[in-house]
Amino acid sequence: MFSKYFAVFNNRRICAAMLLGFASGLPLALTGSTLQAWLSDAGLDIKTIGWFTLVGQPYTWKFLWSPLVDRFPMPLLGRRRGWILVSQIALALTIATMSGLDPKTHLATFALLAVMIAFFSATQDVVIDAYRTEVLQPEERGAGAAVGVFGYRMAMLTSGAIALILADGYLTWEQTYLVMAALMGGMALITFIAPEPRLQIRPPRTLSEAVFAPLQEFFSRKGAWILLALVIGYKLGDAFAGSLSTKFLLDMGYSKSIIGQAYKVFGLVATLLGGFLGAILMLRWGLFRSLLIFGLLQAFTNLGYWLIAVHGSPDIGLLMFAISAENLAGGMGTTAAVALLMSLCNPNFTATQYALLSALASFGRVYVGPASGYLVVSLGWANFFVASAIIAIPGLLLVWWLRQTIEQLDQSTNESQADL
Template identity: 55%
Template sequence: MMNNNLKSSKRRDTLILLLLGFASGLPLALTSGTFQAWMTVAGLDLTTIGFFSLVGQAYVFKFLWSPLMDRYHLPFLGRRRGWLLLTQVALVILIFAIGCLNPQSDLWLMAGLAVLIAFFSASQDIVFDAYKTDILSADQRGNGAAVSVLGYRIAMLVSGGLALWIAHYYLGWRSTYWLMSALMIIGIIATLNAREPTTEIPTPRTIEQAILEPLKDFFGRNNAWLILLLIVLYKMGDAFAGSLSTTFLIRGVGFNAGEVGLVNKTLGLLATIVGVLIGGMLMQRLTLFRALMIFGILQAVSNFGYWILAVTDKNIITMGSAIFFENLCGGMGTAAFVALLMTLCNRSFSATQFALLSALSAVGRVYVGPVAGWFVELYDWPLFYLFTIVAAVPGLLLLAICRQTLEYTQQTDSFLPRNLFPAQYNLAIKFLIAGCYMLAIRLLLLFWDLIFAKLHPLSSMESNLMAYLKEFLMGGGMLLCIIGVVLGCLLDYISIRRKQTL
């Protein structure tokens, strides 16, 4: 009887995670690709459409307000479900409201609503990531990660390609957005029927504690610096391969945009979904370390398909095979990687730590583009895709180095404390903090240029001084951050070697 109840509870949790994953992924395209398509059909100029791509910045900076969701409880449904319900109700209202407007006459009101949709969508992501981290035990995280990613991907397909098709052939843009608003009610139903994670976990008592304690907790662990570097590097080969894939298929191989759109987007998304499902099933039989290693190797090898495309004649079957295999392996790697992020989060601060770690994991995806373009210009496509395989190797080596720490955490659901080199580790943290402060000041100066420079023009001498200051802050901040990270990783490595020799 108890076994049946446990299985029933697990099935219910799986369904809830699938539906909440769907609700989490649905708003994304409604402020990006689908929204751009609506403005394009409405006849807006490219500069305006390009400007609207900035509304998605909330997804990048969501870690800034994530401590609020760890610290404060709303007076209904508990610590996690209360915030989920608030963000979902807001999204239902906002998506319906933006569907009532016209891009040609209500452009700036639409911009404001799009920013709010992105903000509440990013906030929903914060709470959902924390919820699944809190609700899943160590042995359930692989399957839970796969199910939530599956729901997310299905929602992206619905609010992306399917929404465009419905808007064009059947309902028009307004009614399509109203339909998407109605589909968000799925998330509300899932939240109301979900179970709240256990209340035995201690929560931050002050907002200061909610901001500082997650950082102290993470950097007080064994191998913390190497694990941070692992998060950045694990999907680096994937990031390089995907950064110029569309350009490669059109300009490098010679396919037209229609062929690329049909195969790369539709077949690629299908392969990712299949990969996520396979990854989730395999992770029930593998340890987290083994899943990450096997899927990471497959991710690297799958880029070989693009090299074959680059050195053979144009063939749509070859393209489809390469895209399917690469996305299949990428989906498997994503399932394991999300499980890794959940494993690394302390449940007391899961909203803040998951938001920070997921933001860090996006570094490769966001910043490899310029390097990839430079590499292709110098060495052409075949060598570039061989390089993407090599780019995956550092992440796999780091994974092997961190094996003991990851296996201990998965087995005990706790973290090995750091007990060597306290003064040197503090110095590494100070370098990192100083570098972050310099980069933050540089960011503030950028906002000054965008908002106030036209109102208060600078003299020629002041402009030159400001330019030197910006270069100093950017270069100095990057250098200090790199020194801090390198010193921290070096101390981690020395600690591992010392423990192995004891």
């Protein structure tokens, strides 16, 4: 009976979403945790390594140049795939160039190359998000989000854990980054064979139109500000619960190795399973019902950490249960949230609108840390996790309040695809 739901995963568009998700995630660790390990092995001091954490700023500000992607199509491979190809070639060349340098003797050049990798990677993210939104049919968006997250996580393991293993006695750091550059170059082949979106849209005629028309179009919609509040608030409780989770578990007496194993094994598997389960259920339930139920599950599973706090002493079984439940619900919620962002984008301005909406959606994940610290001091750990569940309630109320709008989004996108 479930064959019709699994069938959505079996087509070129979904395959392209997964493989391009891998391409999107591959550069991330190369300017983050893996880069820090290389710098540490090279003998750089902690202050210098700390400054290198700023090289990832382009990921935060990518919406600033997203209008250029909408305005100026490349002369080959269509409006989106041409930009993806250029970004991937630039990434492969920049990573390869970095692999030929010693960070200790060429520190300034090394830092510049790291910023360039982050810039090209952020640009690739903008275009891949736009491409995925345009190439997937409405009923495929949940599946596309799930396989995209799967590809992204596998890429982060490749450029993170696998790169560290390679550099730990098998290859030098220079050779390891050269391997990563070759993998990135190989992604260009995926871009060549990826299907072109059926819906062909005229790009904005001027740069001014590319910058301002997406905002004008979005805010001309009824309830635009409430929709933005939903985008920010839907994952806010989840963001609070996860913001200081490692510190919490350390305070509860769990060892660093146990925490790492729990997140890397149980957390990763549960997140991926939640993404795929969410995609299947979205086909059955639709966007509104999925957002509501997955949001409720996100809030409820935050209380798994409350159970750990109330229990007081380390319990491996309870830890695995809490992390698995939270990540399972989080994976389902992420699938529905990504599908919502896709449905909110006007095809004329997909790159710009998705970049802006995704930046707002990540607001909680990026900025709740300081507030979480104060809440923990004021409330204690157990009450903090109860508060994180309560913080999720406004987002759920917004889903309920916007029921008609969300159902119309679901219906209108299906009708627009049927007209093609």
